[in-house]
Amino acid sequence: MRRKVHVLTEGEAQKGNTLEIAGIRIAWSFDREPSGSSHHPVGPDARSDVTLHVRDHPPPPFPKKEKTFDSGQTWALFRSGGKLVLQNTSLHSDISPSRFLFLAPDLKSGDLYMTVDTPQDADPLGYPLNQVLWIILLSRGRGILFHACGIDDHGKGYLFLGNSGEGKSTTAKLWFDHGLTILNDDRIIVRENKGKLWMYGTPWHGDFKEHSLHGLPVQKLFFLRHGTKNSSRAKSGAEAVSMLLARSFPPFWDKQGMASTIDFCQRLVSNIPCYELTFVPNAGMIDFVRNT
Numbered sequence: 001m002r003r004k005v006h007v008l009t010e011g012e013a014q015k016g017n018t019l020e021i022a023g024i025r026i027a028w029s030f031d032r033e034p035s036g037s038s039h040h041p042v043g044p045d046a047r048s049d050v051t052l053h054v055r056d057h058p059p060p061p062f063p064k065k066e067k068t069f070d071s072g073q074t075w076a077l078f079r080s081g082g083k084l085v086l087q088n089t090s091l092h093s094d095i096s097p098s099r100f101l102f103l104a105p106d107l108k109s110g111d112l113y114m115t116v117d118t119p120q121d122a123d124p125l126g127y128p129l130n131q132v133l134w135i136i137l138l139s140r141g142r143g144i145l146f147h148a149c150g151i152d153d154h155g156k157g158y159l160f161l162g163n164s165g166e167g168k169s170t171t172a173k174l175w176f177d178h179g180l181t182i183l184n185d186d187r188i189i190v191r192e193n194k195g196k197l198w199m200y201g202t203p204w205h206g207d208f209k210e211h212s213l214h215g216l217p218v219q220k221l222f223f224l225r226h227g228t229k230n231s232s233r234a235k236s237g238a239e240a241v242s243m244l245l246a247r248s249f250p251p252f253w254d255k256q257g258m259a260s261t262i263d264f265c266q267r268l269v270s271n272i273p274c275y276e277l278t279f280v281p282n283a284g285m286i287d288f289v290r291n292t
């Protein structure tokens with residue numbers, strides 16, 4: 001029987017004017033509240049990690065742009081006027097950005113400037129700013145966002161890591177069809193909680209839309225590979241850390257954040273059994289993983 005949890009559709013991770021994922025909470029307020037909106041003005045909130053003010057107009061002129069990181073496609077990060085600024089296009093794109101997120105140096109507050117309207121009750125950050133903001137916040141020693149599928153097998157947490165095409169969505173569908181809860185098939189956050197390493201679902205799914213935001217301790221970790229039979233090889237030490245980093249979203253632009261990310265990966269491989277898993281997508285994979 002599948003564990004009874006609230007499974008969210010995309011866009012439902014937020015409640016009113018807050019968004020909480022993996023225990024990290026953001027609150028926002030708007031310059032102008034839409035008529036009939038459930039959003040309410042907010043000020044500094046002791047329960048929130050970040051408080052954002054959403055402004056429905058372009059940002060003021062930039063005194064200077066100091067490039068920090070450019071994805072080359074959907075987002076870029078730079079510094080201006082002492083603040084970290086995130087925009088939702090490349091700095092070299094022919095498309096003008098529609099969102100600019102200005103973050104205070106302590107990352108506890110910010111201003112989100114929007115040049116287009118956001119749907120009522122939607123996450124105003126939108127893709128990809130929401131994911132990048134979580135990467136920035138996690139890089140301060142809080143954890144890591146992974147390319148991964150998370151499975152809750154009646155309270156046992158199995159984390160399957162893989163890059164595109166390595167079987168994450170296939171794994172999610174297989175375990176879901178056998179009555180298990182899927183945290184996410186593509187984006188999983190791992191954090192320390194009460195002295196244990198926990199994995200949490202996110203609303204940023206891949207091909208498989210069933211997902212849940214709850215969390216549980218990681219019991220086993222697997223690096224996925226398609227194959228002709230189910231088999232596993234234990235991985236540890238520097239090799240396992242390297243494999244984790246290759247399947248993570250590290251803050252390349254932040255030396256301190258990278259050091260924190262590598263340290264967190266080392267703690268993961270020191271405390272969680274890690275395996276390279278070659279698998280066949282049938283019911284035999286489930287028993288194989290449980291018995292590994």
